[in-house]
Amino acid sequence: MAENLALQVENLSIAFGGLKAVDNLTFDIKKKEIFGLIGPNGAGKTTVFNCITQFYKPDQGTLLFRGHGDEVTDLTTRPVHDIIRHGLVRTFQNVELIRELSIIDNVLIGGHIDYKTHTLSQALQLPKARAEEKRYRAEAEKILENLGILDRKDMLAGGQPYGILKKVEMARTLMARPKLIILDEPAAGLNDSETLELAKMIRKIRDTFDCAILLVEHDMRLVMDICDRICAINFGKLLTIGTPKEIQQNKAVQTAYLGVD
Numbered sequence: 581m582a583e584n585l586a587l588q589v590e591n592l593s594i595a596f597g598g599l600k601a602v603d604n605l606t607f608d609i610k611k612k613e614i615f616g617l618i619g620p621n622g623a624g625k626t627t628v629f630n631c632i633t634q635f636y637k638p639d640q641g642t643l644l645f646r647g648h649g650d651e652v653t654d655l656t657t658r659p660v661h662d663i664i665r666h667g668l669v670r671t672f673q674n675v676e677l678i679r680e681l682s683i684i685d686n687v688l689i690g691g692h693i694d695y696k697t698h699t700l701s702q703a704l705q706l707p708k709a710r711a712e713e714k715r716y717r718a719e720a721e722k723i724l725e726n727l728g729i730l731d732r733k734d735m736l737a738g739g740q741p742y743g744i745l746k747k748v749e750m751a752r753t754l755m756a757r758p759k760l761i762i763l764d765e766p767a768a769g770l771n772d773s774e775t776l777e778l779a780k781m782i783r784k785i786r787d788t789f790d791c792a793i794l795l796v797e798h799d800m801r802l803v804m805d806i807c808d809r810i811c812a813i814n815f816g817k818l819l820t821i822g823t824p825k826e827i828q829q830n831k832a833v834q835t836a837y838l839g840v841d
């Protein structure tokens with residue numbers, strides 16, 4: 581795989597019964613790229629990233645991922661629980677936080693996959709575990725500061741505005757030190773000003789945390805605003821890949837969305 585790539589998807593296919601949900605799809609995502617995946621309802625977007633994260637095992641195709649330490653992994657050979665360890669994380673459409681915990685504790689939960697020390701030593705508060713906990717806390721605070729919500733760290737997650745909860749969720753995601761973050765319709769449920777905030781946050785994450793972003797989103801303003809390149813699909817097949825401008829001017833994309841020639 582070329583050195584500048586974070587993810588390479590080649591000839592990806594998966595069928596459910598007779599339905600080809602993803603049909604011989606090829607695209608790649610560069611390091612630090614914000615990459616959009618768009619298409620009408622039922623086009624196969626969610627299925628594509630369920631294949632990338634190995635939630636579904638594709639029928640065909642190669643999925644190469646450049647994770648921690650620039651190491652390239654063939655994702656299709658990895659079990660689903662192993663994917664995050666390589667530096668690939670996804671967020672879910674609904675924010676899932678523990679309301680009864682503080683914001684920083686919710687973020688710290690995201691670091692647990694990385695904990696090297698045994699949980700028992702944490703319970704006993706052995707020096708090594710304490711040092712580790714301190715390190716994670718410092719990292720969590722740095723992330724919260726970057727996202728502009730450090731002043732809320734000790735507040736309970738419950739009762740915070742939705743836009744803040746989205747940031748907390750993102751902070752938790754960043755604790756895994758991802759190389760690629762897959763965002764599943766992050767603007768769903770956000771109002772206009774929250775969506776603008778989200779756009780700023782996504783850019784900042786890319787710039788600050790050195791990771792690529794795969795964005796699946798129906799809000800075309802957001803997609804056109806922040807994506808470096810966009811892949812448009814319909815009926816599981818590639819329509820075209822291009823810059824936001826190229827996508828907007830593309831006839832096949834216009835036809836797929838508007839249903840007219």
Ligand SMILES: Nc1ncnc2c1ncn2[C@@H]1O[C@H](COP(=O)(O)OP(=O)(O)OP(=O)(O)O)[C@@H](O)[C@H]1O
Nearest residue numbers: 596599600601619620621622623624625626627628
């Ligand atoms: N687990 C499944 N079993 C059977 N069919 C499925 C499954 N998952 C998806 N499909 C079908 O595959 C096609 C693609 O669905 P997918 O959810 O990937 O589309 P999408 O582009 O994410 O759509 P939306 O914009 O509505 O979220 C659809 O026809 C869907 O009904």
Ligand SMILES: [Mg+2]
Nearest residue numbers: 622625626627
């Ligand atoms: Mg979907």
